[in-house]
Amino acid sequence: MLLTALLILGITILVFVFLYFVPVNLWITAQFSGVKTGLLELVFMRVRRVPPSIVVNSLITATKAGLAIKDDIESTARVLQAPDLETHYLAGGNVPQVITALISAEKANIELTFKQATAIDLAGRDVFEAVTMSVTPKVINTPNVAAVAADGIQLIAKARVTVRANISQLVGGAGEETILARVGEGIVSSIGSSRTHKEVLENPDKISKLVLGRGLDAGTAYEILSIDIADIDIGKNIGAILQTDQAEADLKVAEAKAEERRAMAVAAEQEMIAKAQEARAKVILAEAEVPKAMAGAFKDGNLGILDYYKFQNIQADTEMRESIADNKPKSTGKSNKGN
Known part of the structure; x- marks a missing residue:
């Protein structure tokens, strides 16, 4: 009994393994759907880690839709083969989406080759959405674009851009962000070239x-x-804002220059005062030397007493004249007449 149970279990496991590697049901479905594929080919797909169901179901969909593919624009149409889909799957593509896009493009009379569809899919773009946008254009709303007319008035514009997918440029072509940036740049340039904001509003x-x-x-x-x-x-x-800012800037510059001139004038005045004080100090020093010189002259006999009295009289007369001229009373020295 135990041996029989083990035998049945072994046979069951072998059947499951066989059905896993040899998808008989899928092969039968393909044959009845008009897809010519061999059972051994499905086994090799499993060995290459390609799900046979994805390839076979996509082939069935393409066959029922009467899809004939082109490798490029100038080539003749041919029937889609399993190796085509298997290669695209191994490259990391979305096989069912590519088939759906090819069928939609053919029904809408849009020129889309198998090579273009797979390239768009591998580039990370939604190929079916691209075909849909080729049939039904998409409206893109731009953000608020601020621009200034020649008269200085700011205008804030918002635009709606209607676009259609360009199948031939989907691989390597710029996206919506570039469209929005270029449209915004064009709006700014157009408003900026207008003489007045009223022209734009009209x-x-x-x-x-x-x-x-x-x-x-x-x-x-x-x-x-x-x-x-x-x-x-x-x-x-x-x-107006720019003119106000410019006027404030000019005022600050003028104030700074005036303050600079005032500081220079104060510095020059202080310098003159210092020079005057220096000159006065020199005069005082020179006057201090006069008594010493007179004493030396008396000692050497070069100056007599009568000469000294004459000097005193001259000095007193000079002070008196200065006092009369200034209307200020001044103390005068004693006037002595020599005999």
Whole structure:
């Protein structure tokens, strides 16, 4: 009994292992769906760690939809093969999404080759969404864009950009951020070139025409269909603010220069006072030498007493004249007449 149970268990395990590596049910489904694939080929897929169900189900979907793929634009259409999908899966692609995108593109008469679809998918983009955007354009709302007209008035604009996916540029093409940046740059340039803000408010479509005519979608994954100005608001008077700031700056510069001149004048005045005091000190020193010189002259006999009295009389007369001229009473020395 034990041997029989072990035998049954072993047979069951072998059956499960066989059915895992040899997906008979999947092969039968493929045959009835018109997909020509060998049972041994499914086994090799399992060995290569490729889920046979993904490949077979995708082939069934493509076959039922009548999908014929092209490797490139100029090549002839051919039937999709299992190795094509297996290679894409091993490269890390999303096989069912690629098949869905190819079927949608064919039904919408959009030129999309198998090579393009797999490249878009491997680049990290949603290939089915790209096909959907080619059929149904997408509207992108720009953030508020502030710009200043030539008269100094700030305008805040908001635009709606209608784009359609450019299949040929999806790999390596710039995304929505680039579109928004270029549109914002165009709005700023258009408003800045207007003489007055009233011109912009009267003709907002002028902005759309100027921006749309610049070919902003070059090098991007999208094709711009239209640019519509949704809203324009008046902001600050930037010109007046700048003039006020400039006037305040000029005033501060003038005050600084005036303070500099005042400081220089004070310094010059102090310098002159110092020089005057220095000169006065020299005079005092010179006057202090006079008595010494007179004493030396008396001692050497070069100056007599009569000469000294004459000197005193001259000094007294000089002080008297200065007192009369200044109307100030001054003490005068004694006037002595020599005999």
